[in-house]
Amino acid sequence: MARIRSIKPEFWQDEGVARLSRDARLLYIALWSEADDEGRFRAVPAYLKGRVFPYDDDLAMADFVAIVDELVTTAKVLLYTNDGERFGLVTSFAKHQKIDHKAKSRIPSPDDPGSTPFASPREPSRNPREGFRKSRELLRRSREPKRDHRE
Numbered sequence: 001m002a003r004i005r006s007i008k009p010e011f012w013q014d015e016g017v018a019r020l021s022r023d024a025r026l027l028y029i030a031l032w033s034e035a036d037d038e039g040r041f042r043a044v045p046a047y048l049k050g051r052v053f054p055y056d057d058d059l060a061m062a063d064f065v066a067i068v069d070e071l072v073t074t075a076k077v078l079l080y081t082n083d084g085e086r087f088g089l090v091t092s093f094a095k096h097q098k099i100d101h102k103a104k105s106r107i108p109s110p111d112d113p114g115s116t117p118f119a120s121p122r123e124p125s126r127n128p129r130e131g132f133r134k135s136r137e138l139l140r141r142s143r144e145p146k147r148d149h150r151e
Contacts, residue, residue: 005032005097016074024070027052031077031090032097039093040107043068043079043086080117082108087115 007029011017017025030052035041042048049064071077078089089110090096108115 003033003035003037005029008096011096016076020074020076021067021070023067024074024076027067028071028076028090031071031088032093035088035090035093036105036107037099037102038105038107038109039090039097040105040109041088041090042107043088078110078117080110080115082112082115 011029017028020028031041031048034048034051045061045065045068048068049059049061053059053064068077068079072079075091078091080087080089087107087110110117
C-alpha cells in the first residue's frame with residue numbers, strides 16, 4: 001500500500017544520491033512510498049515496475065531491473081528472500097523519513113533467521129552465502145561515517 005512521504009531539501013545535495021542515474025533517483029523516492037514504516041517492501045520486479053512506472057511502456061523489464069541493480073550496488077536498497085518471497089529494505093529509510101506513529105511491519109526483517117539477502121533482483125543468488133556476503137558488505141559500507149577527503 002502506497003504511503004504519503006516527504007522529500008527533504010538536503011536529499012538533492014546528497015552526493016551519494018547525485019551519483020545515481022535520474023531513473024534510479026526516481027525509483028529510490030518511489031520506494032519510500034511503497035515501503036512500510038520500517039522501510040520494507042515487496043521486491044518482485046514486475047510488481048514494482050507496475051506500481052512505480054505503470055504508464056511507461058518504453059521501460060523494458062530488463063532496464064527496470066538494471067535500475068534496481070543500481071540501487072542495490074550503491075547500498076541504497078537491500079534485497080532478501082524469506083519463505084520463498086522477495087522483499088527489499090530501503091537501508092537509510094530512517095534518515096529520509098520521520099514516522100510519528102510507526103506501524104509494525106507485516107514484512108519479515110532481513111535479520112530474521114529465515115531471511116537470505118541476495119545481490120540482484122534478477123534472481124536470488126545460486127550461492128546464497130555469496131549473495132549474503134555481498135549484500136551485508138554493501139550495507140555495512142553504506143552505514144560507515146563519510147570521511148572528509150580534504151584532511
